[in-house]
Amino acid sequence: MSRLGNIGARLYRGEVGYDFVGKRMIWYGISVLITITAIVGLGVRGLNMGIEFSGGAVFTTPKTAVSEAKAREQAEEASGHPAIVQKLGNGTLRIQISDVDTEKSDQIRQELAKDFGMQAKDINAELVGPSWGEQIANKAWLGLGIFMALVVVYLAIAFEWRMAVAALIALIHDLTITVGVYALVGFEVTPGTVIGLLTILGYSLYDTVVVFDGLKEASKDITKQTRWTYSEIANRSLNSTLVRSINTTVVALLPVAGLLFIGGGFLGAGMLNDISLSLFVGLAAGAYSSIFIATPLVADLKEREPQMKALAKRVRAKRAAASAKGESEGGTDGARGADPEDARDEATAAGALGRQSAGPATAEPGRARGRGRTPGQHR
Incomplete structure (x- = not known):
């Protein structure tokens, strides 16, 4: 098996974890670059409005x-x-x-x-007449505004306002990229396109809400332990739902890709392009934003809280003390293993993560210590 295939298999079995949150500046940079490209394409080329809008x-x-x-x-x-x-x-x-x-x-x-x-x-x-298309556009904007408002209110009540803000930014990110792609490729914008744009919003939120739900469960009583910071707990939650996100996205993309590339491209059914392109790009962008944008944004916002700053300070102090103690005794692992507070903290966090997912990442309690750990973290 190739190295890439081996990594994919280990990822699927939950044997490895990736530091998505720790490397968030890279993902932010990629998203900013893609978004700027989409906005430039939209400003330079504009949208190819269909006859329903232009008359x-x-x-x-x-x-x-x-x-x-x-x-x-x-x-x-x-x-x-x-x-x-x-x-x-x-x-x-x-x-x-x-x-x-x-x-x-x-x-x-x-x-x-x-x-x-x-x-x-x-x-x-x-x-x-163009007035009919204008009515459709106005109703679409109204529907989009109502949808955004309801999403923010619901997430703020079900989770917290920081998660609502992160989800809203992720939605705007997905819409901007999708509209920009339409401008760059020159596909016609029709009422079907508007339907596709509104449809992808639900798909975009799906993975985000799944991760947020797990993060909410895992971060309960987080200030009572000193083993992990909020960002590290967020990264563990993200890794525990990663395989589920990949599977659902691939399953959703396959039929849409069939419509776009086979129906619209190979068979020449051009009327399928207007809705299939928006669905394809929106689904891909939504999967990206739920993993690389929404959760890191929540971690950024939460780490600004005084309680989380104090927690991070205690975690760093404890790790420094453990490292110094391990060096003085000639056995860092032994020193850590003898610390009852470490065992209690790990049991608390592992139990919270175990409740949020029944997937491969928590299937074997004996291996949970290595799977959820972010690369470079000390235990």
């Missing part, structure tokens, strides 16, 4: 042998505007042209009928 005309032809490329060329020549052409399953063509009024629509239909060799009356033309 225009939609032409549907009878069954024809004209290719999409040829139809797009003729439609753009007839209208003077960019055209979006889709080949439907029954052999008909759907042509969208923005910024077209009634008079211009009739003229374009006549030109298309002539180019395609069919009667103008056989081409169905529908006009879409």
Whole structure:
């Protein structure tokens, strides 16, 4: 087995832990870089708004042998505007042209009928006003605002306000990246895109709430022990739910990837792209933010509390004393093993972590001491 495969297998079995919280500045930097790229793409290229938002005309032809490329060329020549052409399953063509009024629509239909060799009356033309798209956008923004407010209130009541703030920042992070990707790739933004954006918010919160629930349980009575700081407890909680997060994300991404790459790409069903891209990018960004953004942010906010600062100071002092004692007695492990306070602290924290997850990370109590420990920590 390759080294990467061996690491993955050990991670799945819960035999190793990674210092996600301790290396949070790296993850913050990566997120800032991705977010800036998304914002720049949005500002430079802008969004390719669909006809539902910009207004225009939609032409549907009878069954024809004209290719999409040829139809797009003729439609753009007839209208003077960019055209979006889709080949439907029954052999008909759907042509969208923005910024077209009634008079211009009739003229374009006549030109298309002539180019395609069919009667103008056989081409169905529908006009879409921009006011309808504006209503959809306004309702979407209203729904997003209500959703955000409810999430913050719920998390503040169920957990605490710091977790609510971290979850809100993670949601904004995911939305910004998804919208930026749409600007960079130039996919059309339709009502389906809006539905996809609203849908990914729930997926983004799922892993975050799971980790927060475990962290809340593990950090009970945290100030009564001097073995771990809040950040280290947060990292242990994150590692205990890591495999679950990976599994649920992969399972959710597979069918969405099928829609995007096979349905929209290989099979040419372009109408699937608008919703599948938002779901794919949003799910991936949500998994990233729940692991690398939300929990480290909570740890940052909690470590600012006077109680947590005092706890961190006591933990460092105890480790320094234990290290000095171990060196003087010639056996650090023996000194630690003989400390009844260490055993009590470890039993308390291990018991809390054991209650939050029944996964592989807590399956064998005898190995729990090594699994949850952040690399570089002293016991």
